[in-house]
Amino acid sequence: MSEEAANSNSSPASVCAECQQPANLKCSGCKLVSYCSKDHQKNNWQVHKTLCRPFEIQTSPDLGKHLIATRDIQPGDMILCESPLVYGPRPHIVEAGPVPCVGCFKLIMCEQSPRCDGCGWPVCHSSCQGLKDPTNHGLECLILGLRPEGAINNFHDFYRQDTLMVVRCLLLQKKGQKKWEQLMELEPHLEARGRGTDVYKNVEERIVNYLEDNFLSRLKDLERKAERDLLPEASASVIHRIAGILDVNALEINQDAELSAVYPTTSLLEHSCICNTYHVFDDASQNYKITVRAAVPIKKGEHISTMYTHALWGTQARREHLKETKYFSCNCRRCKDPTELGTYLSALKCIGVDDRPCGGNQLAINPCDPNTEWACDKCEVKLTNDEVAYLVNKIGEEVDYVQLSNPTVKEMRELLTKILTFLHPHHYHIYSVKHSLLQLYGYQQGYLPNQISDELLIKKSEMCRELIEVTKTVDPGNARLTLYSGVLYHELFLANAFYVKRKWHVEDKKQMVLLVEEAVSALAEAKQILKNESSAAGQKLRALLATSNKELRNWMDRYREDMETIKKEMNATTTV
Ligand SMILES: C[S@@+](CC[C@H](N)C(=O)[O-])C[C@H]1O[C@@H](n2cnc3c(N)ncnc32)[C@H](O)[C@@H]1O
Numbered sequence: 001m002s003e004e005a006a007n008s009n010s011s012p013a014s015v016c017a018e019c020q021q022p023a024n025l026k027c028s029g030c031k032l033v034s035y036c037s038k039d040h041q042k043n044n045w046q047v048h049k050t051l052c053r054p055f056e057i058q059t060s061p062d063l064g065k066h067l068i069a070t071r072d073i074q075p076g077d078m079i080l081c082e083s084p085l086v087y088g089p090r091p092h093i094v095e096a097g098p099v100p101c102v103g104c105f106k107l108i109m110c111e112q113s114p115r116c117d118g119c120g121w122p123v124c125h126s127s128c129q130g131l132k133d134p135t136n137h138g139l140e141c142l143i144l145g146l147r148p149e150g151a152i153n154n155f156h157d158f159y160r161q162d163t164l165m166v167v168r169c170l171l172l173q174k175k176g177q178k179k180w181e182q183l184m185e186l187e188p189h190l191e192a193r194g195r196g197t198d199v200y201k202n203v204e205e206r207i208v209n210y211l212e213d214n215f216l217s218r219l220k221d222l223e224r225k226a227e228r229d230l231l232p233e234a235s236a237s238v239i240h241r242i243a244g245i246l247d248v249n250a251l252e253i254n255q256d257a258e259l260s261a262v263y264p265t266t267s268l269l270e271h272s273c274i275c276n277t278y279h280v281f282d283d284a285s286q287n288y289k290i291t292v293r294a295a296v297p298i299k300k301g302e303h304i305s306t307m308y309t310h311a312l313w314g315t316q317a318r319r320e321h322l323k324e325t326k327y328f329s330c331n332c333r334r335c336k337d338p339t340e341l342g343t344y345l346s347a348l349k350c351i352g353v354d355d356r357p358c359g360g361n362q363l364a365i366n367p368c369d370p371n372t373e374w375a376c377d378k379c380e381v382k383l384t385n386d387e388v389a390y391l392v393n394k395i396g397e398e399v400d401y402v403q404l405s406n407p408t409v410k411e412m413r414e415l416l417t418k419i420l421t422f423l424h425p426h427h428y429h430i431y432s433v434k435h436s437l438l439q440l441y442g443y444q445q446g447y448l449p450n451q452i453s454d455e456l457l458i459k460k461s462e463m464c465r466e467l468i469e470v471t472k473t474v475d476p477g478n479a480r481l482t483l484y485s486g487v488l489y490h491e492l493f494l495a496n497a498f499y500v501k502r503k504w505h506v507e508d509k510k511q512m513v514l515l516v517e518e519a520v521s522a523l524a525e526a527k528q529i530l531k532n533e534s535s536a537a538g539q540k541l542r543a544l545l546a547t548s549n550k551e552l553r554n555w556m557d558r559y560r561e562d563m564e565t566i567k568k569e570m571n572a573t574t575t576v
Pocket residue numbers: 062063064065066185186187189248249267268269270271272326327328329330331
């Protein structure tokens with residue numbers, strides 16, 4: 001919780017928690033404690049910070065450590081704000097192309113980039129700010145510099161940024177024992193990553209051997225000469241543990257830099273496929289602090305959750321992903337519900353008997369059982385899980401292939417028609433195709449605003465409304481799908497706006513006013529949803545919203561009188 005966070009307080013009876021004098025400021029985190037000044041709030045922070053948090057950490061056999069709300073929390077309320085224990089380049093292998101600078105994580109081409117003066121690793125600039133910073137590259141530079149030679153080819157094998165998070169974790173032993181202890185307490189799931197497993201072999205070859213051969217063996221030589229431990233714990237088993245901790249707990253920081261971080265308390269948040277928090281990251285100048293806020297109302301006693309997987313995948317895909325990467329089986333209310341809260345994101349159309357579709361939906365009988373049968377909600381037809389998985393995977397491959405090949409509207413519509421034979425109109429593959437298709441309407445040659453037919457504009461608005469409903473159901477607080485939702489609301493605005501401009505003098509004006517009103521609120525909704533989106537795509541979309549807003553205001557200024565008159569008529573009709 002930020003000690004700076006104080007809001008003006010309307011209640012005159014409050015007294016300052018520090019000096020007991022009348023107080024006008026309230027802690028914006030818990031809104032329970034008042035202060036007479038920011039200085040007194042700062043002074044009181046050491047005492048208040050533990051009380052301020054609206055949660056307690058509990059432990060259960062199913063979940064391990066997790067967070068429970070200790071009071072009602074409103075959407076937008078801060079739940080916690082903290083600095084990372086450690087941050088560094090994402091632990092992903094990069095075999096070719098750009099890699100993150102070890103000082104600032106901006107993507108660079110390692111073959112052509114300058115080198116760090118200390119260790120010789122590729123950097124964006126030899127004076128990059130992060131290079132000397134001990135919380136960043138500063139300390140690891142000493143270890144990486146132990147390898148005297150530099151690369152002349154195979155740069156990606158030689159400079160393995162994906163192993164640096166482990167080095168930074170090991171170095172916590174030097175930087176602060178408390179952080180090291182906090183890190184080592186996090187869940188590594190070693191029982192699922194033991195000798196003989198693929199992940200064990202992978203970590204052994206990819207991280208343990210690389211670090212040992214290139215740096216740690218040299219460090220041991222130095223330790224022997226110096227007759228003291230420079231890095232007391234750096235054995236293979238510690239490295240395996242750290243690799244597990246990183247895989248299970250690290251968060252990817254979405255600032256268009258190749259960066260990940262581990263946080264002491266945020267890492268304890270449990271997963272839910274319909275989660276109740278969102279988080280935002282500060283930038284490098286604030287050391288990538290994270291702020292977790294409530295996305296929806298959270299009642300005292302409820303679990304506080306985040307999402308570890310993709311909110312728009314179907315139940316089987318989400319559960320498999322969680323099992324593979326986080327080693328648990330999710331049993332949240334969305335996973336347990338065959339209709340996924342009425343969205344039908346995993347449902348298939350029933351093919352019926354003798355190729356005569358019955359109009360029903362095929363749904364998993366027990367979605368949390370990997371061998372579940374599927375049954376039609378209208379007729380007797382059943383399918384095995386293997387049959388469903390085969391079909392859904394094949395369709396997924398085709399959808400990926402078409403989407404990656406820069407498709408035309410015609411190709412996308414053909415794909416949609418084809419897969420609608422098998423899948424419910426809200427199946428997640430259909431969602432994905434519709435989401436892409438509606439972004440071609442109005443943009444692709446032949447479908448530009450002055451070319452697209454009235455019918456397709458109406459269709460585009462309908463598709464936006466349909467997908468908005470699905471998105472709102474699985475992500476009610478816009479915790480995860482901000483870009484998807486932002487695009488949908490903006491495209492709904494555009495489709496309505498084009499249509500109204502075209503038809504204002506032709507069609508029923510009341511209908512037109514309703515479309516304008518929907519467009520205005522869609523634009524406002526998009527703006528609200530995207531306000532914390534820090535990615536480049538989010539910033540681009542916000543700029544588009546600003547342009548759209550200007551155009552809308554200009555248009556409305558022109559027709560304001562007309563609109564007012566029609567609205568009055570509409571109100572009068574409703575009142576009568
Ligand atoms: C990031 S850690 C969360 C903190 C962890 N519970 C602990 O005790 O350190 C992720 C791990 O928590 C557990 N977990 C999180 N959400 C869960 C859920 N919905 N159901 C079961 N286990 C869950 C799993 O073991 C998972 O690998």
